Amino acid sequence: MAKILLNKKNLFHNLNLILKQTKSKEKVAIVLKDNAYGHGLLEIAKLAKEFGIKKAVVRTCEEARKINNYFDYILILADTNLSTYSHTFHIAVNSLEQIKQLPKNTQVHLKVDSGMHRNGINKDKLKEAIHGLYKQNLKFTGLFTHYRCADELATDFYWQRSNFRQIKEEVKNICEQLSIPLPKFHSANSSALFRINNFDEDFARVGIASYGYLETDNIFNNPDLKPVMSLWGQKIATREIKKGQRVGYGGGYIAKKDMTISTYDVGYGDGFFRLNEKHKYITPKGYEILGRVSMDNLSVNCNDENICIFNDARQLAKIHDTITYEITTKLNPTIKKEIIQ
The missing domain is CATH 3.20.20.10 (Alanine racemase)
Structure with a gap:
């Protein structure tokens, strides 16, 4: 979940x-x-x-x-x-x-x-x-x-x-x-x-x-704020694909080699903005979200049971030409929240 x-x-x-x-x-x-x-x-x-x-x-x-x-x-x-x-x-x-x-x-x-x-x-x-x-x-x-x-x-x-x-x-x-x-x-x-x-x-x-964010010009001496939120997905399924096979809607991602990919239960229906093949996004652990994000899931080149989708909204804000406020506020309020020390 x-x-x-x-x-x-x-x-x-x-x-x-x-x-x-x-x-x-x-x-x-x-x-x-x-x-x-x-x-x-x-x-x-x-x-x-x-x-x-x-x-x-x-x-x-x-x-x-x-x-x-x-x-x-x-x-x-x-x-x-x-x-x-x-x-x-x-x-x-x-x-x-x-x-x-x-x-x-x-x-x-x-x-x-x-x-x-x-x-x-x-x-x-x-x-x-x-x-x-x-x-x-x-x-x-x-x-x-x-x-x-x-x-x-x-x-x-x-x-x-x-x-x-x-x-x-x-x-x-x-x-x-x-x-x-x-x-x-x-x-x-x-x-x-x-x-x-x-x-x-x-x-x-x-x-x-x-x-954890401050949307100001770089010239200002901003404090060392730390993002509070991280978004995590749970694995739905894993499969092996061959070099040249395509992933997701429109086949936007083309495998460059034989590889293992998994789907995770986060999509734009959860308020995670829709990525596509035009924007490469790498998760904090170094995995790539492959092709287009679907309504209820996304594909990643890994096999972990749970992955951190993001722990800093600034990279996504830059990709989507928006601000960190919009990345965090759009997340579905029904997503379970846990407080960690």
Whole structure:
């Protein structure tokens, strides 16, 4: 049976590197949205709690409910069905219209558009938004933004940081006028956190770095992160093929000699992207995936009972012209997961 192994030692190694930046576990919010980037929502939540992380970020209320017992503070980024609440839940708000839809006493983080122009309230609508929260008896617990170029060598990052600093000052003035407590301010994702010297915000939302990757330009002095996930397949069948025989759909692989090959129970139906004869991929142990990956299995030039398909998503991301996020999040959430020390 296919399985995902989660390396606890590597996860804790990454979190310790993150702590060197934040200086406190209280300032780390681990991002667990989309099944913890494919690593397993509950599995990573349990490990994060064991490490001492008390804040988490998820996509939906359903995700938040599943991990409610593991964290003191959960930010929900993108859910429109908000019928169930907990004192630990904080709802991200992206528009003035959304403020009117929330029941009173809901804890709210306003997202402000500091220059990415994707989600968030416009800067010139901040006063209206905060007054709206006040009138609706909503609790203003956070204000945040997201960077469009934290992973690239560009001035955009510093421009947005400057915008957010100005926004924070405006928000402080509005809160003082209304005599309400200041919200928690946060803007840094993984890439931004490792570009900021003397981190001074209330917390960072750390996702991909927790899992061992950092999608930034090579010029940056990135930390030595270690991938947490490895994907394993179990042998289905073995056969001997002759030189010149073809393997799989389209006969894309042609044997250069007599050889032993086996099929394993991992395919694109499991979320492992479809390889074909145009892209040569070598497993960590040095085996080659032969020809096209099928929906439920793939062929490899070996006879091992179990093989590691990948333990570092970067090579596959390069082959598929994508990012490590997509390689890990696309894996079927039903794949069995095991935690190794």
